[in-house]
Amino acid sequence: MAERSFKKEVETLRKGKGEVWQGEGILAVTKALLENGVGYVGGYQGSPISHLMDVFADADPLLKELGVYFENSASEAGAAAMLSASMMYPVRGAVTWKSTVGTNVASDALSNLSSSGVLGGALVIVGEDYGEGSSIMQERTHAFAMKSQMWLIDPRPNLESIVKAVSDGFNLSEASNTPVILQLRVRSCHLYGQFIANDNKRPDYSLSEALNNPERDVNRIVLPPASFKQEQEKVKSRMPRALEYIKKHKLNEVFQGEREDIGIIVQGGLYNNLNRALALSDLSDHLGNTKISTYVMNVTYPVVPDEIAEFCKGKTSVLLIEEGQPNYIEQNLSLILNQKGIDTKIYGKELLPEAGDYTIGVIQKALPKFLDLAEAENVRAAREKQWVSLLNPEDKELLETEVPVRPAGFCTGCPERPIFAALKLVMENLGDHHISADIGCHLFSILPPFNLGTSTMGYGLGPSSASAFNTINMEVKDQKRVISIMGDGGFWHNGLNSGIGNAVFNNHDGVIIIVDNNYAAATGGQDVPSSKNENPIRSTKNSIENAVRGVGVKWVELIDHTYDVQKMVKIMTKALTTTEGGPKVIIAQSECSLNKQRREKKIFRQKMKEEKRVVKERFGVDSKVCSGDHECMRLSGCPSLTLDYSENPLKDDPVAKIDNSCVACGNCGEVAEAAVLCPSFYKAQIVNHPGAGERMAHNFKKKIINYLQKRRDRKRIRA
Numbered sequence: 001m002a003e004r005s006f007k008k009e010v011e012t013l014r015k016g017k018g019e020v021w022q023g024e025g026i027l028a029v030t031k032a033l034l035e036n037g038v039g040y041v042g043g044y045q046g047s048p049i050s051h052l053m054d055v056f057a058d059a060d061p062l063l064k065e066l067g068v069y070f071e072n073s074a075s076e077a078g079a080a081a082m083l084s085a086s087m088m089y090p091v092r093g094a095v096t097w098k099s100t101v102g103t104n105v106a107s108d109a110l111s112n113l114s115s116s117g118v119l120g121g122a123l124v125i126v127g128e129d130y131g132e133g134s135s136i137m138q139e140r141t142h143a144f145a146m147k148s149q150m151w152l153i154d155p156r157p158n159l160e161s162i163v164k165a166v167s168d169g170f171n172l173s174e175a176s177n178t179p180v181i182l183q184l185r186v187r188s189c190h191l192y193g194q195f196i197a198n199d200n201k202r203p204d205y206s207l208s209e210a211l212n213n214p215e216r217d218v219n220r221i222v223l224p225p226a227s228f229k230q231e232q233e234k235v236k237s238r239m240p241r242a243l244e245y246i247k248k249h250k251l252n253e254v255f256q257g258e259r260e261d262i263g264i265i266v267q268g269g270l271y272n273n274l275n276r277a278l279a280l281s282d283l284s285d286h287l288g289n290t291k292i293s294t295y296v297m298n299v300t301y302p303v304v305p306d307e308i309a310e311f312c313k314g315k316t317s318v319l320l321i322e323e324g325q326p327n328y329i330e331q332n333l334s335l336i337l338n339q340k341g342i343d344t345k346i347y348g349k350e351l352l353p354e355a356g357d358y359t360i361g362v363i364q365k366a367l368p369k370f371l372d373l374a375e376a377e378n379v380r381a382a383r384e385k386q387w388v389s390l391l392n393p394e395d396k397e398l399l400e401t402e403v404p405v406r407p408a409g410f411c412t413g414c415p416e417r418p419i420f421a422a423l424k425l426v427m428e429n430l431g432d433h434h435i436s437a438d439i440g441c442h443l444f445s446i447l448p449p450f451n452l453g454t455s456t457m458g459y460g461l462g463p464s465s466a467s468a469f470n471t472i473n474m475e476v477k478d479q480k481r482v483i484s485i486m487g488d489g490g491f492w493h494n495g496l497n498s499g500i501g502n503a504v505f506n507n508h509d510g511v512i513i514i515v516d517n518n519y520a521a522a523t524g525g526q527d528v529p530s531s532k533n534e535n536p537i538r539s540t541k542n543s544i545e546n547a548v549r550g551v552g553v554k555w556v557e558l559i560d561h562t563y564d565v566q567k568m569v570k571i572m573t574k575a576l577t578t579t580e581g582g583p584k585v586i587i588a589q590s591e592c593s594l595n596k597q598r599r600e601k602k603i604f605r606q607k608m609k610e611e612k613r614v615v616k617e618r619f620g621v622d623s624k625v626c627s628g629d630h631e632c633m634r635l636s637g638c639p640s641l642t643l644d645y646s647e648n649p650l651k652d653d654p655v656a657k658i659d660n661s662c663v664a665c666g667n668c669g670e671v672a673e674a675a676v677l678c679p680s681f682y683k684a685q686i687v688n689h690p691g692a693g694e695r696m697a698h699n700f701k702k703k704i705i706n707y708l709q710k711r712r713d714r715k716r717i718r719a
Contacts, residue, residue, distance in 0.1 A: 046098025121170030131357030415590030422568035438462030460494030617664035
């Protein structure tokens with residue numbers, strides 16, 4: 001169950017030649033793959049390309065009609081290894097993942113694939129999660145493309161360019177026998193538009209044909225001496241063929257402007273930002289009719305020396321807009337111009353930030369600096385007029401003030417919140433412990449109100465990053481145990497072997513908490529092998545507990561209701577204090593609240609439509625009982641738990657309040673009880689379409705309550 005269904009949109013993938021296709025960027029990529037005769041697709045979900053995996057899962061009937069194989073790979077490394085099918089056979093394949101973290105995981109397979117080369121087109125679609133909206137370390141795919149000699153396509157952010165880039169990627173791959181990376185930024189993945197469709201195409205060469213006609217070439221296997229020949233082939237054969245194909249088919253674009261003495265070179269993915277910045281400065285319009293000639297690098301690696309020389313020839317200055325660092329393209333361009341004796345001045349990072357997202361505003365700020373340095377006298381007056389602030393002084397001052405920090409946190413009703421509330425309570429009794437965190441929703445525990453966790457090293461690597469603290473054999477007195485966290489997604493991705501297996505093999509004496517919420521929740525709620533859902537095209541219901549015991553863990557505790565905070569506290573305390581050696585594994589299991597709500601809302605709406613009895617639960621806080629110490633918030637952090645003014649004039653501090661976003665998970669009340677806080681929490685039921693008996697009982701209770709309230713009012717002392 002992914003966070004979004006594409007069942008309706010998938011039907012648009014059947015559109016044929018000449019029809020207008022409309023939709024989202026990710027769906028356009030899917031359509032382009034089918035139009036270009038892809039034979040197999042694999043990958044691992046992650047922002048911003050999760051929906052590409054979701055679309056293919058929903059399109060399973062169409063894929064079977066076309067003879068296309070699709071799988072949710074166990075990891076990015078598994079997906080990259082799939083592309084070996086294109087190494088010996090002329091079958092087209094595509095894989096996808098979140099970069100750069102996914103590329104790091106896949107690097108071993110990608111390096112071998114690049115060295116071997118491919119016969120069929122091999123396309124690696126990476127979601128370039130870079131910039132202020134990113135959730136990962138800030139690195140560029142460009143470095144990997146250069147290192148492994150894989151060509152990198154960064155198309156302009158519009159559907160026509162993206163669809164063309166898929167076709168260009170396959171053709172470029174086959175023309176140069178090299179895997180190609182198609183880099184899609186966040187804006188590209190989720191923009192909407194249209195293009196003229198073509199017919200879907202069955203693979204020219206199928207996987208079945210490959211199996212029935214096996215091929216073998218020892219020179220394509222990465223072993224000496226073949227590996228040395230492969231390196232020479234990259235430089236002497238594949239690169240020249242790639243450059244020739246890029247030039248011949250004009251994969252890069254030049255938009256001529258009025259000015260002949262200056263120019264701009266920009267990565268394709270940043271073109272929309274650049275044109276908007278130019279338009280705001282009266283140097284272009286919204287259709288891209290620019291006044292400054294622009295060279296758009298839809299292929300950012302390899303750089304085509306002849307095209308760069310041709311564009312720069314006769315220009316005094318060129319502004320290079322290259323997002324991220326190091327400035328690989330700037331260095332490359334400077335070398336090309338120097339070798340060709342062209343004295344055009346390249347301006348890059350000295351006018352633009354060395355690191356960070358190149359938004360419209362960032363680029364716009366660089367334009368006047370560039371024009372000043374380029375001595376653009378004939379546009380100086382217009383420029384000075386354009387860059388006068390359109391904001392009044394009050395608004396400008398507000399924008400420049402620091403925005404209050406709003407740390408990310410768990411969703412309302414998240415079953416992971418009580419895990420970390422319990423862990424915090426445990427450490428109040430046993431003292432602070434070193435906690436190795438992991439990638440996933442549970443990483444929010446490092447932020448307030450929990451403030452737990454010391455490091456995060458990679459998906460499924462929580463236990464591995466705690467392995468250096470295995471001091472059991474050092475005879476240290478009263479040594480605390482290290483704690484590590486891992487999610488069910490990370491467990492199946494990398495954690496079973498690198499984390500659990502490694503801990504068993506090395507007699508690790510730490511505590512490993514596996515957060516099992518039934519899905520790969522952080523990437524959109526996709527199923528994992530241990531999901532309890534019925535999945536018609538995948539095998540689910542594979543027990544994490546069985547897998548853990550299968551690799552040799554002896555001490556295992558399963559908690560199938562994480563909201564039971566007292567039980568969580570008891571088992572965590574037991575794990576940290578037991579005299580038993582070896583790894584201690586706690587499997588904390590409850591369904592992801594978001595997916596649960598998505599599932600239950602459908603049932604609720606249907607029952608309401610049929611006028612059947614439906615019960616909705618809500619929690620609340622009795623403001624007259626609440627003491628206002630706010631300890632419940634410090635141990636919960638639920639977004640539905642907020643503050644309210646007290647009606648009691650003797651209470652200066654605001655009291656706790658639960659708003660209407662509450663999903664009645666019970667966490668706040670459980671935490672309050674486990675921490676022995678206060679009895680102010682209560683649970684209420686809202687009954688829709690109650691039966692006759694319930695109505696009678698409700699009316700009777702109402703009369704009793706009214707009677708008691710009136711009696712109390714009569715006994716009050718009147719002034």
